[in-house]
Amino acid sequence: MKTDYKPAFIVFEGIDGSGKSTQVERLSERFTAAGIRHTCHREPTDGPVGQLLRRALAKDIPLDELTLALLFAADRSEHALIIQKELAAGKTVLCDRHLLSSLAYNAPALDGQWVHAINTPIRERIRPDITFLFDLPAEEALTRISARGDAPEHYEKGEVLQQVRARYLHWSEALKDPLLKIDASLPIDEQTDLLCVHLKEVFHYPL
Numbered sequence: 008m009k010t011d012y013k014p015a016f017i018v019f020e021g022i023d024g025s026g027k028s029t030q031v032e033r034l035s036e037r038f039t040a041a042g043i044r045h046t047c048h049r050e051p052t053d054g055p056v057g058q059l060l061r062r063a064l065a066k067d068i069p070l071d072e073l074t075l076a077l078l079f080a081a082d083r084s085e086h087a088l089i090i091q092k093e094l095a096a097g098k099t100v101l102c103d104r105h106l107l108s109s110l111a112y113n114a115p116a117l118d119g120q121w122v123h124a125i126n127t128p129i130r131e132r133i134r135p136d137i138t139f140l141f142d143l144p145a146e147e148a149l150t151r152i153s154a155r156g157d158a159p160e161h162y163e164k165g166e167v168l169q170q171v172r173a174r175y176l177h178w179s180e181a182l183k184d185p186l187l188k189i190d191a192s193l194p195i196d197e198q199t200d201l202l203c204v205h206l207k208e209v210f211h212y213p214l
């Protein structure tokens with residue numbers, strides 16, 4: 008069995024409540040147990056632009072869709088520089104959301120090609136080696152979100168998440184980046200096993 012893996016940029020995507028953060032945490036635990044050096048990231052980031060975005064998502068400050076799309080790209084631009092450094096230092100990067108989120112969420116009011124265009128310089132800096140897309144019907148995601156007990160954020164509404172899910176499926180084909188769609192209704196451990204099998208078979212991670 009080959010185990011000569013090189014550090015990869017691994018992205019987790021899907022609608023709110025689809026289970027991304029849970030899987031980042033589970034995969035991180037498996038990586039730690041296997042001695043794989045890695046770091047966990049998320050977008051929006053915890054940097055200055057990301058913090059502003061989190062306030063807008065929590066409905067603390069009103070920002071329109073154009074401003075949000077520009078801020079998500081700005082936050083990602085800074086983030087790409089950090090990710091490049093982590094990879095160069097030999098660490099695998101697990102990232103909760105990246106470009107596909109902008110295409111899925113920020114394109115309804117705006118032209119999808121324009122959202123793609125403002126992110127193109129970032130794509131030239133960094134591209135995911137693999138994206139795991141956690142696919143779940145919006146109603147199931149909303150049930151999970153309300154069970155979590157947090158106040159619903161800016162995009163956490165049934166009709167919005169239904170459209171976001173459809174745009175995820177469209178853009179995941181259109182981008183042509185390496186992507187594995189996961190049935191997010193499966194039990195948590197079963198999904199983590201699927202991720203590990205893929206990373207072992209395709210990227211030779213010692214999992």
Ligand SMILES: Nc1ncnc2c1ncn2[C@@H]1O[C@H](COP(=O)(O)OP(=O)(O)OP(=O)(O)O)[C@@H](O)[C@H]1O
Binds near residue numbers: 154
């Ligand atoms: N496979 C699963 N089956 C049932 N419940 C799950 C599953 N995966 C995660 N959950 C639960 O669903 C809720 C949402 O999961 P999680 O926070 O990981 O989703 P998320 O995609 O990161 O959400 P968000 O984008 O809103 O932050 C959590 O309470 C989590 O424990």
Ligand SMILES: Cc1cn([C@H]2C[C@H](O)[C@@H](COP(=O)(O)O)O2)c(=O)[nH]c1=O
Binds near residue numbers: 050051080104109112
């Ligand atoms: C990166 C990114 C995110 N969003 C949206 C998607 C979610 O509703 C929130 C982030 O919340 P999470 O609990 O951390 O998943 O932000 C977006 O609209 N565009 C983006 O580029």
